[in-house]
Amino acid sequence: MQELSIRRRLAVLILGALVTFLVIDTTVIYQNTLQSIHVAYDRTLLASARAIGDTVKFENNKLSASLPYATLEVFEAVTRGRIVYRVSDFDGGFLSGYADLPPHNGLFPKRSPYAALASFYEDKFEDEPVRVAALLQPVYDGSSYRMVTVQVAETLELRKGLAQQALVSTLDRQVIFLMILGVLIWWLIGRGLRPISVLRRELLQREPDSLAPVTAPAPRELRPIVEALNEVMARLKRVLDSRQRFVRDASHQLRTPLAVLKAQVQNAQRGDMSPEVAFAELSQSVDRATRVANQMLALAKVAQLEDDPGGLPAETELVRVARDIAVEVSPLLAAKSIDFALDAPDDEPIIVDGHEWMLRELFRNLVSNAIRHTPIGAAMGIDIVLAGRTVLMSVWDSGPGIDAEREAKLFEPFASGDPNAGSGLGLVICRDICSAVGARLVLKNRRDVEQGAPGLRATVELSRKPDATPIDDAVRPVAGIHHSDAGRV
Numbered sequence: 001m002q003e004l005s006i007r008r009r010l011a012v013l014i015l016g017a018l019v020t021f022l023v024i025d026t027t028v029i030y031q032n033t034l035q036s037i038h039v040a041y042d043r044t045l046l047a048s049a050r051a052i053g054d055t056v057k058f059e060n061n062k063l064s065a066s067l068p069y070a071t072l073e074v075f076e077a078v079t080r081g082r083i084v085y086r087v088s089d090f091d092g093g094f095l096s097g098y099a100d101l102p103p104h105n106g107l108f109p110k111r112s113p114y115a116a117l118a119s120f121y122e123d124k125f126e127d128e129p130v131r132v133a134a135l136l137q138p139v140y141d142g143s144s145y146r147m148v149t150v151q152v153a154e155t156l157e158l159r160k161g162l163a164q165q166a167l168v169s170t171l172d173r174q175v176i177f178l179m180i181l182g183v184l185i186w187w188l189i190g191r192g193l194r195p196i197s198v199l200r201r202e203l204l205q206r207e208p209d210s211l212a213p214v215t216a217p218a219p220r221e222l223r224p225i226v227e228a229l230n231e232v233m234a235r236l237k238r239v240l241d242s243r244q245r246f247v248r249d250a251s252h253q254l255r256t257p258l259a260v261l262k263a264q265v266q267n268a269q270r271g272d273m274s275p276e277v278a279f280a281e282l283s284q285s286v287d288r289a290t291r292v293a294n295q296m297l298a299l300a301k302v303a304q305l306e307d308d309p310g311g312l313p314a315e316t317e318l319v320r321v322a323r324d325i326a327v328e329v330s331p332l333l334a335a336k337s338i339d340f341a342l343d344a345p346d347d348e349p350i351i352v353d354g355h356e357w358m359l360r361e362l363f364r365n366l367v368s369n370a371i372r373h374t375p376i377g378a379a380m381g382i383d384i385v386l387a388g389r390t391v392l393m394s395v396w397d398s399g400p401g402i403d404a405e406r407e408a409k410l411f412e413p414f415a416s417g418d419p420n421a422g423s424g425l426g427l428v429i430c431r432d433i434c435s436a437v438g439a440r441l442v443l444k445n446r447r448d449v450e451q452g453a454p455g456l457r458a459t460v461e462l463s464r465k466p467d468a469t470p471i472d473d474a475v476r477p478v479a480g481i482h483h484s485d486a487g488r489v
Contacts, residue, residue, distance in 0.1 A: 053137030341381030373399030
């Protein structure tokens with residue numbers, strides 16, 4: 001089903017409200033008109049009842065009503081409807097007229113607009129609605145005045161016909177007015193929505209690759225939409241610029257090791273270097289190209305999982321991941337004789353928010369950076385600290401640390417501190433993972449080593465699952481395990 005436009009939706013709502021009001025107003029007008037007609041024609045009924053009442057006599061100990069039928073014909077000619085009457089005796093029994101006319105219930109209003117004691121109501125006679133006037137007529141029975149009830153009923157053809165004529169006359173004017181108003185509303189809504197058309201025209205006239213802010217004047221109601229659209233285009237421009245820069249840098253970073261690799265192969269073929277040196281250089285070039293490719297794939301996978309989790313578990317046991325990564329890098333630790341320490345809890349699991357693959361990749365990149373910058377025979381490790389519902393996971397090393405110039409470029413792609421050792425994508429991956437899992441990454445030079453020895457501490461703040469065991473507000477480290485022999489980790 002096709003959606004209604006804003007213009008049509010507004011027109012339908014406004015005209016619907018007007019039609020509803022017209023129906024209600026028409027009903028009220030009809031009822032009020034009919035009531036006014038009742039007030040006017042009830043006088044005729046009351047006059048008929050008085051004329052009939054004047055004919056009621058009490059003679060020879062007997063009530064009688066001697067109304068000539070010609071009188072009723074005169075009343076019918078005046079009202080152009082059928083008129084019937086009924087006269088009830090002192091006890092409410094039928095005396096004269098039409099016995100099928102239901103007798104009056106005996107209730108009369110305390111205050112009547114007429115001098116006579118009369119009541120007007122609607123009833124049915126021979127399954128036809130009628131308007132009835134009931135009059136109490138005093139009759140002298142020889143000793144006192146007693147009341148007889150005179151009822152005169154009139155069918156409602158004339159009254160309803162007059163009310164319908166007045167209604168049709170009024171309704172004709174209102175329908176014409178509604179049609180004129182509908183056209184006017186349609187035109188006014190179109191003028192009111194013209195800024196949307198102007199905005200649409202400006203967007204359609206743009207170049208396909210234009211992400212410049214929208215500058216078309218907009219009314220107050222459209223300003224939030226225009227501001228949101230400008231913000232989305234600004235974010236999209238930043239993303240596209242970042243991706244273009246990333247693709248450009250990535251192609252350069254991959255082209256360089258491949259070109260070097262080709263030159264090294266040519267040198268080896270010409271015999272410019274010994275086979276041992278050639279194979280060593282070839283191995284380094286292949287490792288660098290492989291590292292760049294793997295990290296580019298990791299960045300793509302992080303972006304994919306962030307956009308579409310794909311049903312992966314959204315929580316991870318942090319200590320198990322840390323131990324697995326320690327075992328995974330143990331050959332690298334042993335190769336540099338690094339004194340590795342892992343402070344992790346033994347008694348309780350630490351469940352944090354985040355997909356396990358992301359956290360493993362985060363650990364792997366931080367630990368790889370720490371191993372690469374830690375001198376041979378120095379120390380590095382992983383600390384896990386609990387602070388309420390927050391888990392602080394730190395990877396520290398004994399490397400050179402970072403200075404102000406390098407710190408400003410740490411999270412730029414391919415801005416490695418050591419061009420010969422890294423691709424510069426590791427911290428970019430860590431930053432994107434932290435953004436995806438709602439964590440916070442902080443890099444600071446260590447201040448907890450003796451005699452001002454250098455070192456870097458990378459701390460990740462993660463959210464602990466609510467159902468985990470509560471921890472005191474005071475920050476406290478958990479029990480840890482230290483390994484001086486990296487080969488046993």
